[in-house]
Amino acid sequence: MMRTRPLKVALLGCGVVGSEVARIMTTHADDLAARIGAPVELAGVAVRRPSRVREGIPAELVTTDATALVKRGDIDVVVEVIGGIEPARSLITAAFEHGASVVSANKALLAQDGAALHAAAEENNKDLYYEAAVAGAIPLIRPLRESLAGDKVNRVLGIVNGTTNFILDKMDSTGAGYQEALDEATALGYAEADPTADVEGFDAAAKAAILAGIAFHTRVRLDDVYREGMTEVTAADFRSAKEMGCTIKLLAICERSKDGASVTARVHPAMIPLTHPLASVRGAYNAVFVESDAAGQLMFYGPGAGGSPTASAVLGDLVAVCRNRLNGATGPGESAYAALPVSPMGEVVTRYHISLDVADKPGVLAQVATVFAEHGVSIDTVRQQGKDGEASLVVVTHRASDASLTGTVEALRKLDTVRGVASIMRVEGE
């Protein structure tokens, strides 16, 4: 049963992702029509610079007036691939008010204003889908909010930023330092000229907020996510990691507390065992590891960025939203009924790898061990290495709260025999 009146799609943005969405909509029109049950038609494309030649897109569809496009009233689905907060937020809200559903790839906006956008969608009985906002082509939002809808997710552990994974993988495999690996990533186009959003963990934090929200049926705002970049990871850290049978990844970690009464979300570099499935995620690939009560351990792996992979995710959502529209129904909206409190970083419990520069004389280890004990942080292993009057002490702890660890480190810094704290890194995935 094929309906002949086409569904009308407005495309906001025609850069790397948008142009690929338009291309696939044209070249795969028959497949899309068969899968949806009605043809889809590109009804308008809003761009900033209309003069740029856009292959395959009829000039009469191109407009600089995005607001007029979303308010036309005959648009079925608005695809937003502009990015950023404004004008994307106003355009999406206007789209709902004027009868359209929305497919978005905008992680920053979803992380910051997801609740308000979901409310606007629900008020107008429209869909808001955004599979492309987290980890590009990897199906994650749909599995978390649909496939695992009958399960209880306890932890999400993800490599959700390709740029930083490329850099860390390069450091791991070549022994390069951070700057050298970043330079290579930039030269190869894996890092932007200003890599701040990636290397400081802002991009990953937005994704962590979205994932935590869906996984725990709880609103998690960007501000709730603890964030630490990976610019201070050194070649020495990788050597320490190797000695422990680990590598280092920038992880987005969303966890339910042991008693189930609260959740946490954080982004920071961490050591993970080489035997963990995330350890072998190479280059710019992304992967997300999910632990749930009934399903156990799942992992989703694939390209986390790029025009084509992101377009694949956008089009999957487009098909779903179009199908819902033909059915006169909407898909799952925001699910925040659990409304669990988001605990601060100090309450996170994990293990730590601490590297100290200490005086090479008797009694130092006893002093250091006393400080750990006084703060209730139990030591798993200690490794001591002497070098010309100085020595280094590598301590790996058992599980302890971040607050206890912070207290321990502050006290260690005050010891005369501790010359410096060379590095502190969390150990995850065990």
Add this chain to the structure above:
Amino acid sequence: MMRTRPLKVALLGCGVVGSEVARIMTTHADDLAARIGAPVELAGVAVRRPSRVREGIPAELVTTDATALVKRGDIDVVVEVIGGIEPARSLITAAFEHGASVVSANKALLAQDGAALHAAAEENNKDLYYEAAVAGAIPLIRPLRESLAGDKVNRVLGIVNGTTNFILDKMDSTGAGYQEALDEATALGYAEADPTADVEGFDAAAKAAILAGIAFHTRVRLDDVYREGMTEVTAADFRSAKEMGCTIKLLAICERSKDGASVTARVHPAMIPLTHPLASVRGAYNAVFVESDAAGQLMFYGPGAGGSPTASAVLGDLVAVCRNRLNGATGPGESAYAALPVSPMGEVVTRYHISLDVADKPGVLAQVATVFAEHGVSIDTVRQQGKDGEASLVVVTHRASDASLTGTVEALRKLDTVRGVASIMRVEGE
């Protein structure tokens, strides 16, 4: 907006999976109600042996009359976890006719009669969901038929049977032979007393048929799937694989031909490079690798069997089907519009690793190479090893059709200088 009249669920089968479904429905009733938008109630449980004590299931819900249960008329969703063809098929059909949607974990039935069941669902405007039928808890059906609905899948490469992966992993890591590894799998409960369905690839073939059908929007029947078991894989094969930087996995492979005009589906042991993400899938875990035009390479990993993981998949479907019902809609049904022909095994194109026992005298290699050339099979590498008057010759080919390779091997067997063909194994994932 919570509806108060509960949705009624009939459970067919209360074994390892069914009892876990019932348990989670009871213990997580509030979560399920919040996610669905209405409470769900277990309205009846059909079993064969009503005398067995079933913890947590009220005795008055238990019946041996499954047919009467599905025909009650007040059932919203029938969950079928009996397995096998009959009575499951008749019960599912009756369920549709009497107003219920169906969630099934029945791979054998779906692979054999998927088209008829889908037709029955559509005729009655009901849902048929079966995420649990392939690879247990791993979300696969939903990502393939929804997330990738706007993309073009070219290949699905999966480890979809945990028993055989456990055995092959054991052979790989310990150097054990097939029988020894099987014995250990049996002792640990990973293999059934009669392991035929697993080790001969019947279970994987059913899953390959289902996956190929969804991936290519084409009906693929169980009979269309080429099937070769893994009982003849030897320790020597693993040594050969290691020399090539490979390991051996039992793979379900669904491929679109290069010209896109046909598809193939097959199950057989194959060498894959250690660098391939599937190579590091250990123990009884499953993983499915998907290659598509736009998304590129994706992998889905997790537990492929077991009561809890399978229940997780069943419950995810149950939530979706209940939501659809409240919406007065149905989810995506069968999509077979592409109706591509399924080519026979002879037309599959891949690489081969062939191990020959040959006479250790000059000219043998030239003879063998001539046979390959005459059948249009191009040789990539040859490795010759002498041992006491006999020698072995290991040939790795470039890509060639299965028919050409079969012709080559037949001709090789006729050569006087070839004492025997020790093994032939396909090389995949490059």
